[in-house]
Amino acid sequence: MIEKGAVLGWYFMYMPIGRDPDFEIMLTPEQRKYMWQRTTKIRNEKPIVIADFWNDGPITDGCLAGGRRYVHITADCHVEPCAFVHFRRPEDSIREKSLLKVLKESELFNAMRARQDPAYESNPMRPCWIVDRPWALREVVREVSADASEAGSAHLMDEKIANELDRRAKAWEPVANEIWESIQRYNRKYDRIAEIAQGNIQNLDDIKEDLL
Numbered sequence: 137m138i139e140k141g142a143v144l145g146w147y148f149m150y151m152p153i154g155r156d157p158d159f160e161i162m163l164t165p166e167q168r169k170y171m172w173q174r175t176t177k178i179r180n181e182k183p184i185v186i187a188d189f190w191n192d193g194p195i196t197d198g199c200l201a202g203g204r205r206y207v208h209i210t211a212d213c214h215v216e217p218c219a220f221v222h223f224r225r226p227e228d229s230i231r232e233k234s235l236l237k238v239l240k241e242s243e244l245f246n247a248m249r250a251r252q253d254p255a256y257e258s259n260p261m262r263p264c265w266i267v268d269r270p271w272a273l274r275e276v277v278r279e280v281s282a283d284a285s286e287a288g289s290a291h292l293m294d295e296k297i298a299n300e301l302d303r304r305a306k307a308w309e310p311v312a313n314e315i316w317e318s319i320q321r322y323n324r325k326y327d328r329i330a331e332i333a334q335g336n337i338q339n340l341d342d343i344k345e346d347l348l
């Protein structure tokens with residue numbers, strides 16, 4: 137692809153929304169971990185910009201949805217949290233008010249943004265309301281009485297599907313924690329090296345744990 141002139145690549149993974157979602161083709165934790173490793177390797181070795189819509193949470197500081205960094209505007213002018221999260225409050229429409237007003241006043245977006253606080257969302261490798269924290273999505277949908285805007289999202293609230301999503305999200309959690317710890321270790325090490333280079337650290341014994 138690079139030889140043919142590609143300069144940008146974007147990884148997406150299957151999301152269990154839409155008509156007849158098939159859980160069997162969702163990524164396993166091992167496959168998602170491999171995707172993260174592969175993206176990191178390509179970034180280190182190839183002249184191409186690569187984005188990974190789910191595993192780049194550490195770069196974007198977690199989920200972007202709910203107006204934190206972006207929204208999804210449907211063909212009928214409703215504003216929804218994300219291109220994959222098809223829930224809405226009926227008054228969140230740019231036919232009724234400005235986009236800025238929707239962003240400020242939406243009960244749904246405000247409930248989501250309150251839960252995007254780092255204290256709540258402590259691991260940015262688990263950013264997603266659908267696949268990583270489906271219980272949190274159900275909680276806000278119930279809290280603000282949001283409507284599903286298409287049948288393929290309404291099922292996210294069904295008990296059987298909710299249980300399956302929760303089970304898969306819980307399986308990803310320890311793997312995501314391990315990756316996030318390794319990223320934090322890496323960042324600490326390079327922060328310390330920068331401090332040494334700037335002459336801000338005199339005694340290497342004080343930071344040897346961070347350099348291991």
Ligand code: SF4
Pocket residue numbers: 189190198199200201218219220221263264265266
């Ligand atoms: S809800 Fe999921 S798919 Fe949507 S922006 Fe957040 S992480 Fe991405």
